[in-house]
Amino acid sequence: MSTIIRAKGLSKSYGSFEALKSVDFTVERGKIVGLVGPNGAGKTTVLKAILGLTSFDGELEVLGLNPAGQRDDLMKRVCFIADVAVLPKWLKVKDAVEFVTEVHPHFNLERAKHFLNKTNIKWDSKVKELSKGMIVQLHLALVMSIEAELLVLDEPTLGLDILYRKEFYNQLLAEFFDEGRSILVTTHQIEEVENLLTDLIFIREGQIVLDASMDEVAESYVEVMVSRENVEQAKALNPLIERDVFGRKVYLFEGVPVEQLQEIGEVNSPSVADLFVAKMKEGK
Numbered sequence: 001m002s003t004i005i006r007a008k009g010l011s012k013s014y015g016s017f018e019a020l021k022s023v024d025f026t027v028e029r030g031k032i033v034g035l036v037g038p039n040g041a042g043k044t045t046v047l048k049a050i051l052g053l054t055s056f057d058g059e060l061e062v063l064g065l066n067p068a069g070q071r072d073d074l075m076k077r078v079c080f081i082a083d084v085a086v087l088p089k090w091l092k093v094k095d096a097v098e099f100v101t102e103v104h105p106h107f108n109l110e111r112a113k114h115f116l117n118k119t120n121i122k123w124d125s126k127v128k129e130l131s132k133g134m135i136v137q138l139h140l141a142l143v144m145s146i147e148a149e150l151l152v153l154d155e156p157t158l159g160l161d162i163l164y165r166k167e168f169y170n171q172l173l174a175e176f177f178d179e180g181r182s183i184l185v186t187t188h189q190i191e192e193v194e195n196l197l198t199d200l201i202f203i204r205e206g207q208i209v210l211d212a213s214m215d216e217v218a219e220s221y222v223e224v225m226v227s228r229e230n231v232e233q234a235k236a237l238n239p240l241i242e243r244d245v246f247g248r249k250v251y252l253f254e255g256v257p258v259e260q261l262q263e264i265g266e267v268n269s270p271s272v273a274d275l276f277v278a279k280m281k282e283g284k
């Protein structure tokens with residue numbers, strides 16, 4: 001396994017405000033990593049540093065390069081999208097394809113044609129004549145035809161209907177992703193990516209509060225629906241969070257053996273969304 005991104009003591013301040021507080025993390029080849037955090041947590045700042053769009057303190061290596069000093073070389077091997085539902089309205093499909101052919105050395109035109117031929121998108125159409133779903137398809141055809149080693153997605157499906165959002169991720173998995181590539185995605189819509197991710201990073205107020213593979217998450221975190229007589233026992237095991245479900249208490253535990261938890265109630269794997277809420281409230 002090779003490391004695609006290595007951050008050590010990565011920090012960023014805007015004046016006296018510390019947007020990133022010395023974070024360490026790695027992204028390995030062949031992984032799909034979700035970078036998840038509330039508004040203002042520092043997600044975009046991390047992505048900007050990775051893409052060489054902002055200065056930073058600490059160490060950061062992306063595909064063996066320093067994004068601050070070797071951005072041109074890096075961009076030949078990376079693809080970045082912020083919003084798949086938007087392309088300039090006046091642009092013709094063929095001009096969009098031509099543009100990417102010219103600017104990206106690893107764009108595979110035949111692949112793009114192959115993807116576009118599977119859709120109803122016409123070569124001569126302008127973006128303003130396409131439906132939102134077709135714009136997403138065009139965007140995907142362009143992205144999936146760039147033979148990038150790292151794909152960085154910043155809230156890519158914002159503003160899209162649920163149908164297109166699912167379609168976007170399904171196609172990306174089926175047609176783009178393989179073990180030679182890595183995807184780093186930030187999103188607020190955790191539910192729609194949780195089955196896709198291999199790894200999860202939670203960021204809160206410029207600090208990483210969870211960094212684990214999905215398998216590690218499944219092993220470490222357990223949710224228990226506790227019957228009334230076992231509530232005190234549950235509390236004694238220091239749950240991360242407590243919530244009410246149809247009048248019963250549900251507790252989320254970190255690192256407590258499942259066998260022990262089975263004795264006090266019905267054990268389940270938490271959703272990433274529930275884990276996220278717990279981690280964002282922890283210690284508050």
Ligand SMILES: Nc1ncnc2c1ncn2[C@@H]1O[C@H](COP(=O)(O)OP(=O)(O)OP(=O)(O)O)[C@@H](O)[C@H]1O
Pocket residue numbers: 014017019037038039040041042043044045046
């Ligand atoms: N250019 C800037 N000047 C000053 N402060 C900034 C600047 N850019 C970001 N910040 C601050 O840094 C913090 C992190 O911002 P960032 O955009 O990385 O958060 P985010 O997690 O991407 O949030 P969102 O989900 O809202 O996009 C925020 O408090 C933001 O106000």
